[in-house]
Amino acid sequence: xxxxxxxEYALRALIDLGIAAESxxxxxxAQEIVxxxxxxxxxxxxxxxxxxxxxxxxxxxxxxxxxxxAKPMDSIxxxxxxxxxxxxxAPIRCxxxxxxxxxxxxxxxxxxxxxxxxDVRNSIADVxxxxxxxxxxxxxxxxxxxxGKSFRAEETGPVSSP
Numbered sequence: 001x002x003x004x005x006x007x008e009y010a011l012r013a014l015i016d017l018g019i020a021a022e023s024x025x026x027x028x029x030a031q032e033i034v035x036x037x038x039x040x041x042x043x044x045x046x047x048x049x050x051x052x053x054x055x056x057x058x059x060x061x062x063x064x065x066x067x068x069x070a071k072p073m074d075s076i077x078x079x080x081x082x083x084x085x086x087x088x089x090a091p092i093r094c095x096x097x098x099x100x101x102x103x104x105x106x107x108x109x110x111x112x113x114x115x116x117x118x119d120v121r122n123s124i125a126d127v128x129x130x131x132x133x134x135x136x137x138x139x140x141x142x143x144x145x146x147x148g149k150s151f152r153a154e155e156t157g158p159v160s161s162p
Contacts, residue, residue, distance in 0.1 A: 007085040010047045011136075012037050014081060017057060018073050018137035019144075023151040027066030047085070054084050073137055079128030089128065090121045097121075 003011075013033050020028045030048060034041045048067060051057045058070040069076075083089065083098070090096035094103035094111075095118040105111040144151065 003082055004086050006043070006047060007082050009037070009039050009044060010051060010081055010085045011078065012039070013044065013047060014051070014056065014069070014076065014133055015136055015140055017067060017069050018133050019140055019151050021069060021073075022137060022141060025151070027060055027064070027068050029066040032066070050085065051081075056081070056084075069133075073134035074132050076133040077129045078131045078133070078136065079125055081133075082128055089124050090117070092117045095121045 016033050016036055017028055020026065030041065030044055033039065033048075034044055048057065052059065052067075052070075055070055056076060057067050059065065059067055079089065088096040088099045090099070092103060092114070093099065093101040094105075094108060094114055102108070103111075103114070105114065108114055141151075
């Protein structure tokens with residue numbers, strides 16, 4: 001199981017939105033996220049649309065508009081986001097909980113490879129489901145403070161509408 005660039009960028013955008021909200025800037029424009037995270041704008045726009053359709057973020061139109069978190073940060077697990085963007089966490093299809101497919105081995109019940117991959121899948125799911133966006137934002141803010149950095153909307157300069 002590997003988190004795709006799409007999944008990574010989704011997580012980074014959500015973390016930025018969370019840090020912004022905690023820092024007193026509840027709205028971020030896509031261009032601000034692009035500038036902070038050095039992401040391709042068109043690709044980020046597609047990801048933000050997917051996050052919006054899933055109800056994780058919302059938009060406010062207008063000159064002072066932008067994106068914001070539509071759910072409390074502590075109700076968004078990293079596992080939920082990775083599954084939304086990248087699909088199942090399973091390294092092989094016969095251990096997937098949501099997209100199970102029978103594999104080619106003769107007996108799943110005794111397949112050693114399946115048992116190892118099930119353990120891998122369960123470990124990955126446990127870690128990603130245990131950590132929320134709120135946890136990640138708190139860690140990021142603590143690291144930013146320790147390094148003397150701040151999160152200010154005006155740091156990115158002029159921005160366009162969402």
